Every structure is written in structure tokens, then in C-alpha cells.
Amino acid sequence: MPVSEAWHQRLANARAVRQHARQWRTRRTRQPHLVNFADNDYLGLAKDPRVQAAQAEGARRFGAGASASHLVNGHHALHDDLEEALAAWTGRERAVLFSTGYMANLGVLQALADTHTAIFHDRLNHASLLDGSALSGARSRRYHHNDSDDLSRLLARSRCTHKLVVSDGVFSMDGDVADIEALVRVSQQHDAWLMIDDAHGLGVIGNNGSGCVGTRWGSDQVPILVGTLGKALGTAGAFVAGDAQLIDHLTQFARSYIYTTAQPPGVSAATLEALAIVQRExxxxxxxxxxxxxxxxxxxxxxxxxxxxxxxxxxxxxxxxxxxxxxxxxxxxxxxxxxxxxxxxxxxxxxxxxxxxxxxxxxxxxxxxxxxxxxxxxxxx
Structure with a gap:
């Protein structure tokens, strides 16, 4: 069988298996006449005229795209402004922008973990967290969903010097919320760092919409806080917030930050406006x-x-x-x-x-x- 035919047969077999299981995904072009109960625009800010105007003005002033990575010459003043605003909102010393939430999770885990690291995942964590662990080469274990006793048992067995507990804040398919207090307690008992991906909590949960973690839990309790901008804030991109040492490390070692074009300035302008709306309204x-x-x-x-x-x-x-x-x-x-x-x-x-x-x-x-x-x-x- 020719090489090209062998490849096409492999793809056809994979398609047939998934279609037989009724798991084949199809894309439907979004239809404006439908009432949408499928997206993550929780506060309705994606179509807020003020957010749209801010994005248009940002693009007019600074261009449609950033034109380069942050570490070359794609880092604009709007990026600085947004990172400072996100750090203040979440009660952290610093924040750094990523192009997507998936890239943020890949970047954090690849930059922090290695083969001498043990990572402990909630069983229902998002795929990007699991993929980030695989990319890092770290040893990965999954504890029962929202079960701090099971997590404690696994941590106690680990002989790794560096241990990292990772959990969604709000679980994206079930909608339940992680027990942050228990995760903080167990992580500190076992000398592990804690990473929370609060993609679906930010903007929705907390007194000022600062999420499951927010300002209640500081960097000494939740050292790594990940958030996305394309859900409750209605724009696009993501960020990681923490202390200065963590953020400096990510800007130097997170490959999904270093080797990609920076967020378009207009998106940063729109996000700044959305963030202001969340806080004042x-x-x-x-x-x-x-x-x-x-x-x-x-x-x-x-x-x-x-x-x-x-x-x-x-x-x-x-x-x-x-x-x-x-x-x-x-x-x-x-x-x-x-x-x-x-x-x-x-x-x-x-x-x-x-x-x-x-x-x-x-x-x-x-x-x-x-x-x-x-x-x-x-x-x-």
C-alpha cells in the first residue's frame, strides 16, 4: 500500500470508529436567530457596546495585531495596563498574559514541572491541564473528584521533592466548585504548591467577581492562579497571576508565552473595559x-x-x-x-x-x- 494511501486509511478508520460510537463532532456556524444557551459569555459582555468600542479604538490606535511576541517587540502599553489591572483584581503581585487559556495551562506546567515533579490532578480537570502535565514529563496522579482525603493519601505516598496540586475552580462540564479551603489545607500539610484554573469562576463568583480564589486566598496559599478572558469578560486570551518570582519565571521559561505572537492590543483594550464593568456594575x-x-x-x-x-x-x-x-x-x-x-x-x-x-x-x-x-x-x- 502506498504511504499516502496508508495514511488516508488510518484517518478513515479513526473517523469510522468515532462515528459508530456517535461521538463525531460537527461544527455548526453560529446562527444569530437562535437563543444561545451554549457559550460561556456569562455576563453578556461580548456584545456590550462599550467593550466593542474599546476594542475598535484599541485596534485603530495600535493596529489589528501585536505583530510580534511579547519578548521581541509585541508588548504594548495596553498589555502592561491589563496585566496590572488583573493582578490588582485577583490580589496578586503580578500577572502575565497568554494568548489562550489552553496555552496558559500548557505554559505553566511545562515551565514549572519536570521528571522530578509529581502533579496531582482532580479527576475532572480540564484537558489543557492534563496535556500540560504530559508535556512537562512529570509524574501525574489523579485524585477522586473534589475528594481532599484521597488527595491527602496520594500526597502522603509521594517521595518527590516538588509536588503540585492542580484543580479547576469551577469544573467546566459539571459546573460544581472546587473546595478551595480544603485544597489549601491539604497542599500546605504536604508541602505542595497549589494551582487553580479559575476560568469559569472569574467574573461570576465572589463579591467583586474575582472568582473562587480571588483576594480571599493569597499567593502564599494559592501560588498559581490561572484565568481566562474569553468567558465572563467576553473577550479572548488568558493570564496567570502570582508573585513576582513566579511571573518572572514564566516569562523566561513558558514556551507557549515566549514563542507566539502577543495578544492583539485591541483585545487588551476591550478586556480592560470589560473588567471595569465587572467591578463597577x-x-x-x-x-x-x-x-x-x-x-x-x-x-x-x-x-x-x-x-x-x-x-x-x-x-x-x-x-x-x-x-x-x-x-x-x-x-x-x-x-x-x-x-x-x-x-x-x-x-x-x-x-x-x-x-x-x-x-x-x-x-x-x-x-x-x-x-x-x-x-x-x-x-x-
Whole structure:
């Protein structure tokens, strides 16, 4: 068999396996007429006119792109301003920008860990954290989800000098929140550093939207704090916050920071405006909180298979892939976009609809969603 034919056969086999398991992913072009319950724009800032205007003005003044990496000549004054604002928001000494949350997690773990490091992951951590561990070459163990006793047991067994505990803040597929207090306690008991990826908590949780960690837990308790800008803040990119020594180390050794073009200045300008809105206008968070309470109350009244989340991520556990795809299609035909999450993103037999609520939604939008879900549920009985 010719080499090119062998490669094409390999790709065809992989496709066939995934399609047979009903796990083949398809891209749908986003349709503005659909009511969107699938994205992570929790505060509705992606389409806020003030954020849009700030991005346009930033691009007009500084260009559409940064044109180079941060360490060549792509670092603009707007990047400095944003890093300082993010550090202040999270109560850290310094912060450094990354192009995406995935790149931030890869960069941190690759820069900090090596074959002499032991990394301890929550079993439901995001794929980028697991991939960062693999890239680092560190020894990696996974503890039971949100189980600090299991984590303590694994840490006690480790003979590595450098130990790193890693957890999501809000778990992206289940919507539950890590027990930060327990993670801090166990990490300190076993002389381990703690890294929290608060991608889905920032902007949503905390008195000023500073997330699961925020200013309550300092760098001495949570040395590594990762956050993304493309969710509640509505823009794009990510950051890592911590003390000066950590940030200096990342700028020197994190390959996903060093070897990529810096964030477009206009995006930094938009993020600065979004961050200011989050801090001065708590009404967006309060509106979102009311939506969460209302949706949960009504969904439980309808006996929908709802998870335990109190965050904007509200999973409906449907089990098999076929059922999830059927419900998602019915919702789509009714003008509602919801994520149909299947393996390998989630474990086998734990497929779900991942419903995400936003401050931009109206009560009418949520009622429409609930009515359609109730119809799906009745058909399934």
C-alpha cells in the first residue's frame, strides 16, 4: 500500500470508529436567530457596546495585531495596563498574559514541572491541564473528584521533592466548585504548591467577581492562579497571576508565552473595559444569579435530570449519546442552541446537555428553554 494511501486509511478508520460510537463532532456556524444557551459569555459582555468600542479604538490606535511576541517587540502599553489591572483584581503581585487559556495551562506546567515533579490532578480537570502535565514529563496522579482525603493519601505516598496540586475552580462540564479551603489545607500539610484554573469562576463568583480564589486566598496559599478572558469578560486570551518570582519565571521559561505572537492590543483594550464593568456594575452578576435560581427551581419542578451546580453551567445528565443528540436536535429545531457533550469529553454513559446561563438572557428565553426541555422529557417517558 502506498504511504499516502496508508495514511488516508488510518484517518478513515479513526473517523469510522468515532462515528459508530456517535461521538463525531460537527461544527455548526453560529446562527444569530437562535437563543444561545451554549457559550460561556456569562455576563453578556461580548456584545456590550462599550467593550466593542474599546476594542475598535484599541485596534485603530495600535493596529489589528501585536505583530510580534511579547519578548521581541509585541508588548504594548495596553498589555502592561491589563496585566496590572488583573493582578490588582485577583490580589496578586503580578500577572502575565497568554494568548489562550489552553496555552496558559500548557505554559505553566511545562515551565514549572519536570521528571522530578509529581502533579496531582482532580479527576475532572480540564484537558489543557492534563496535556500540560504530559508535556512537562512529570509524574501525574489523579485524585477522586473534589475528594481532599484521597488527595491527602496520594500526597502522603509521594517521595518527590516538588509536588503540585492542580484543580479547576469551577469544573467546566459539571459546573460544581472546587473546595478551595480544603485544597489549601491539604497542599500546605504536604508541602505542595497549589494551582487553580479559575476560568469559569472569574467574573461570576465572589463579591467583586474575582472568582473562587480571588483576594480571599493569597499567593502564599494559592501560588498559581490561572484565568481566562474569553468567558465572563467576553473577550479572548488568558493570564496567570502570582508573585513576582513566579511571573518572572514564566516569562523566561513558558514556551507557549515566549514563542507566539502577543495578544492583539485591541483585545487588551476591550478586556480592560470589560473588567471595569465587572467591578463597577454588580447588577450583571445579580441578574445572572437570579436566572440560575429560577432555572434550577423550574427544572427540578419538571423533574429534569439536573446536576448539583449553582453556577451558570447547568448540566442535564441524559446518559447515552443518542438521547443527548436527539434532545439537542429538538432544541435546535425550536430555535435554541445547547451543547451536546459526549465522550471523550465526559466519561462513558455520562453524556449531557451543557446548558449555560447568561445575564443577557431574558426570563422569556429561559421559559422557552424550559418548555422545550419539558416536551423532550415527556416524549422520553
Amino acid at each position: 454588580p447588577e450583571h452578576r445579580l441578574r445572572l444569579a437570579r436566572h440560575i435560581d429560577y432555572f434550577r427551581e423550574e427544572a427540578l419542578r419538571l423533574n429534569l435530570p439536573l446536576g448539583e451546580s449553582r453556577t451558570p453551567i447547568q448540566p442535564l445528565y441524559l446518559g447515552g449519546e443518542s438521547r443527548v443528540l436527539q434532545w439537542a436536535e429538538q432544541l435546535y429545531q425550536a430555535g435554541i442552541d445547547v451543547g451536546a457533550i459526549r465522550p471523550p469529553t465526559v466519561p462513558r454513559d455520562e453524556s449531557r446537555l451543557r446548558i449555560t446561563l447568561s445575564a443577557r438572557h431574558s426570563r422569556r428565553d429561559i421559559d422557552r428553554l424550559l418548555e422545550t426541555l419539558a416536551a423532550c422529557h415527556l416524549e422520553a417517558l
